[in-house]
Amino acid sequence: MTYDLSVVIPAYNEARTIVGTLETIIRYLTDSDWSWEILVVNDGSRDTTAAETVRAARALAPHQIRLLEHPRNLGKGAAVRTGVLASTGRAVLFYDADGATPITELEKCRLPLQQGVDLVTGSRRIAGASVRRSQPWIRRLLGTGYVWLTNGLMGVRVSDITCGFKVLRGEAAHAIFARMQVAGWSFDAELFYLARRLGYRIVEVPVTWTHHPDTKIRLSRDVLASFTELLQIRWRAFTGAYR
Numbered sequence: 271m272t273y274d275l276s277v278v279i280p281a282y283n284e285a286r287t288i289v290g291t292l293e294t295i296i297r298y299l300t301d302s303d304w305s306w307e308i309l310v311v312n313d314g315s316r317d318t319t320a321a322e323t324v325r326a327a328r329a330l331a332p333h334q335i336r337l338l339e340h341p342r343n344l345g346k347g348a349a350v351r352t353g354v355l356a357s358t359g360r361a362v363l364f365y366d367a368d369g370a371t372p373i374t375e376l377e378k379c380r381l382p383l384q385q386g387v388d389l390v391t392g393s394r395r396i397a398g399a400s401v402r403r404s405q406p407w408i409r410r411l412l413g414t415g416y417v418w419l420t421n422g423l424m425g426v427r428v429s430d431i432t433c434g435f436k437v438l439r440g441e442a443a444h445a446i447f448a449r450m451q452v453a454g455w456s457f458d459a460e461l462f463y464l465a466r467r468l469g470y471r472i473v474e475v476p477v478t479w480t481h482h483p484d485t486k487i488r489l490s491r492d493v494l495a496s497f498t499e500l501l502q503i504r505w506r507a508f509t510g511a512y513r
Contacts, residue, residue, distance in 0.1 A: 276359030347457025366434030398476030
């Protein structure tokens, strides 16, 4: 079955948050005029994320929530890729499991999609955005540096690379994610690089966002890994690995 919207949620040790996030999304979508499905990708969680997802599905929407499983933790990029490639929606939203951006922000994406935009990406850094609880200053500083570096290396002009709220036309989503290879945090950079390479239109919309202190990011490890992944993207582009 083809839906108007597929919501892809990557989940790693999200047992405490996944049910609440699903409940909020389902309330919103049930009252909307979208036909929809939700795909939760359990990325090798060591807690009860899978069991909580199944429980929520049975109680809330047994035919519209799908659980996809990675036997071990592969990374956020790999989880989003699994969900996107399994999706059937005319539009595909990937959405962080902590619900940092309210699902109601989806309304801001309707008009750009109707106007033929291929990738509508949320931004916390443009006029109209609202950050209810900010990240620690070191995270903000590193984030600014990462945006600058990514735009330079990927040849794009995006104000907020890593916001976990992005909507793509289904056809564009499958074309891009079928080519993607980054499993870790820099998958967003690869997404923007491939969207530009394939000639897709990108528009940013301002979103409301709240920092959650129990984020899975570990600065010392993930900053180095993200930089390495950026270099790998450039190397693949140079060697013609993206087709």
